[in-house]
Amino acid sequence: MNPTDDAPRTARQRPAPGLRRPTAPDGLVVVDKPAGMTSHDVVARMRRIAGTRKVGHAGTLDPMATGVLVVGVGRATRLLTYVVGADKEYRATVRLGVRTTTDDAEGEVVAVVDASAVTRDDLSAPVVALTGRIEQVPSSVSAIKVDGQRAYARVRAGEDVALAARPVTVSRFDVHEVRRAGEGDGPVPAGVVDVDVTVVCSSGTYVRALARDLGAALGVGGHLTALRRTRVGGYDLAGARTLDELLAWPEDVPLEVLPLADAARATFPVRELTAQEAAALSYGKRIAADPDPDEPGAATAGTSTGGAAAGGAAPDRVAAGGPVAAISPDGTLVALLERRGEHAAPVLVFAPA
Template identity: 50%
Template structure:
């Protein structure tokens, strides 16, 4: 039976997100798999995979906030802004007081203008930035607006800071480490990173690829597949009759019937039998517009 739903994977270091997807395809037998936000090869932690019909919902989950824990190495900048790149420059590391760390936290919280790393998947003139950088070019990466909701910095040893970040989509912790180093005046790069949460999902609920392989051998993979609508738990919901649900599935916009309704750009919709139908938009008048409907 084809698997449709969400699989939470605890990625180990050294694997690309593409590697994880390829392995998951082999172990689950489901060829149609996408993820809701890549992790660099060096990084570990939560990678949210959507299987089968749930891939239609990826676009609504990539906007989830993310939580990370990591280490920042002070005193050295690298070509990749992490520990895997060539060291470009080294500078002495000053003594950082607790007051200075709190000042840095305040300075890097809120809405920021952030330049992505040169070695990133951001497209520049139709090319991935990392492809340009690997050829020796300098990708002209523009700054982008990102949101850092919470930032915690603590000493973690000589020349090291531990970092905990709660951020919005599109935020590069590598860039954050680089920019914190520049603000201190000694340069820095990201030495380690682990994603601990994405939206409502937590890494504690994820399985490693080794655990997934064991489950696959026992024919128990289905036990760790979550329902597709769990990825939209933070959005509003509408309930319609079974007949109206079928009309939505066929692309028909439903006229309002409820006395009270709340507009929503993206709302889950269920039929009266409890079946999750997909994602809809509810306008000011209460009309329900189908956006991404799942097959029967």
């Protein structure tokens, strides 16, 4: 049993003796993760709330981070592999003048430099250099595997770990407030500057590595002191529920989830099927591909914003060339499709014959 399963619960949260929570329907739940919990901790609690062990999440958040954690229940866990690849939006605070072992506030301080001379204008060039398609070296304490073992485990064992740079895309890196963080009293050294930013980036981007590299470019060092994920693909904080709200869900009522079709519409491009196409896909067969939308006069697949269910986000945030959600005339998610030449082939079938 996972240790988190032994966490104490109030009488209101404890199921009555001999009773089991009703199993939630297949779908997604957007959780506003609190600080101090791992993503796995959230999943462990969601298994109890949803009345099933078939629960997973799309994209880990560090314990210090808060915000959008997309949780799949039942068959919706099959969507998570593709949701993970969607772009993400964060609000963050970068502290200039202090370097840490982990590039965030959870690590040990290794250097302190007076950054009080740094101005907003000084930030412009480094921020531009860290925007667009860049080569990023992940933090050495990331979860990336090195020879079959997590990098952070090797670091904790005393090894020096140097990870290779990898291509990522930072489509937005907006600087907001720039302020003095401390005057030398308490835990904040004098001369430290805090910078509030918004980052929109591809999957696999480390915001704490952006903080590290911004500080390095300015010659003062830097690390991340706050991180809040505000969106994953088409799922944002407007459609999120706190863990306390979910724990208070009535014991005898199945958890309310975002249904499969609505969940798919929120993040994936959509193809509205004919009845014949839906039947073919239910047997795992290919169907004719939609015309290329870049061809003159070509029609495009039907789309829907799914706004009410997912906070109004647009359904175009999966990677270009990624899967398309195939929706039957009765509104059922039949499959996820990928184009293969003149055909569209199902990569996942949700409504088999």
